Amino acid sequence: MTNQSGKKHSHWWQHKSWDEIVEHAKKCDIAIIPLGSIEQHGYHLPTGHDTLQLFPMLEEIAERTGAMLLPCPWYGAHPHHHHNFPGTVPLSNDTCRAMIKDIVRGVSLAGYNKFILFFGHGQAFVTNYTVQELGQEGYYVLSVMFQNSVRDVHHDIFEDPFWHADEAETSIALHLFPEYVDMSRAVKELATPLLDRQFVTGPTQEKSCKPLRFDEGTVSAPEYKDLKAGVVGDPTKATAEKGEKYVKVIVDRMVDLVNHIKEKYPAGVKIETN
Numbered sequence: 651m652t653n654q655s656g657k658k659h660s661h662w663w664q665h666k667s668w669d670e671i672v673e674h675a676k677k678c679d680i681a682i683i684p685l686g687s688i689e690q691h692g693y694h695l696p697t698g699h700d701t702l703q704l705f706p707m708l709e710e711i712a713e714r715t716g717a718m719l720l721p722c723p724w725y726g727a728h729p730h731h732h733h734n735f736p737g738t739v740p741l742s743n744d745t746c747r748a749m750i751k752d753i754v755r756g757v758s759l760a761g762y763n764k765f766i767l768f769f770g771h772g773q774a775f776v777t778n779y780t781v782q783e784l785g786q787e788g789y790y791v792l793s794v795m796f797q798n799s800v801r802d803v804h805h806d807i808f809e810d811p812f813w814h815a816d817e818a819e820t821s822i823a824l825h826l827f828p829e830y831v832d833m834s835r836a837v838k839e840l841a842t843p844l845l846d847r848q849f850v851t852g853p854t855q856e857k858s859c860k861p862l863r864f865d866e867g868t869v870s871a872p873e874y875k876d877l878k879a880g881v882v883g884d885p886t887k888a889t890a891e892k893g894e895k896y897v898k899v900i901v902d903r904m905v906d907l908v909n910h911i912k913e914k915y916p917a918g919v920k921i922e923t924n
């Protein structure tokens with residue numbers, strides 16, 4: 651779609667002029683910050699998997715809500731056990747935290763009052779910390795790791811829980827960017843937990859009363875020593891159909907969240923956080 655001048659319609663900040671950005675905030679002042687990561691995803695998936703998956707999801711969310719999409723950093727923070735694997739490029743936790751804060755401070759100057767961090771890569775241990783600090787500064791910021799929003803349907807769609815480069819992640823890729831997937835190189839592999847799984851809740855496990863979540867301790871062995879292909883799970887079970895079903899629920903639930911904020915706090919309303 652183009653406007654009268656021939657300029658292509660886009661929901662992304664980086665495609666708009668500054669005055670278009672300011673005008674947009676008068677209608678919808680919710681801005682979504684996609685958080686990416688560059689991480690090995692086995693032999694069969696690209697290192698940009700966790701970033702690439704965000705773009706089509708967010709474009710549909712913006713189309714249905716009017717939220718502003720902010721430029722996406724391709725790098726992100728990583729838990730300790732991801733480090734040192736070739737192909738993975740972690741930001742230090744402090745760098746990631748500082749980057750998020752700088753983005754929120756800069757974008758708010760254009761009239762955006764509500765922020766949602768959106769990601770599917772396990773970096774909530776940094777975002778949860780950061781949103782509390784931003785709240786103290788007066789910014790309204792939510793941290794959404796999309797797996798949390800679909801735990802109730804995960805096992806209706808997939809045989810296995812969500813881990814890494816597995817049935818779920820590969821299904822998302824087959825649905826959203828099959829051109830970067832090579833299923834002939836997909837292999838099943840399992841990680842070595844440092845604690846028995848009876849004590850650790852996985853990313854998509856529902857109704858768990860275990861003492862720890864997967865990101866609440868050094869519960870996994872260093873992957874560069876532990877894994878050969880770089881997979882935790884069984885990607886051979888993946889299909890594009892499973893990916894499509896999963897993505898649809900993620901998008902629908904994000905649309906509900908954005909619309910709820912829009913109704914509760916109309917454009918121009920700044921929410922008191924400090």
Ligand SMILES: [Zn+2]
Pocket residue numbers: 691699700770771814815819
């Ligand atoms: Zn991933």
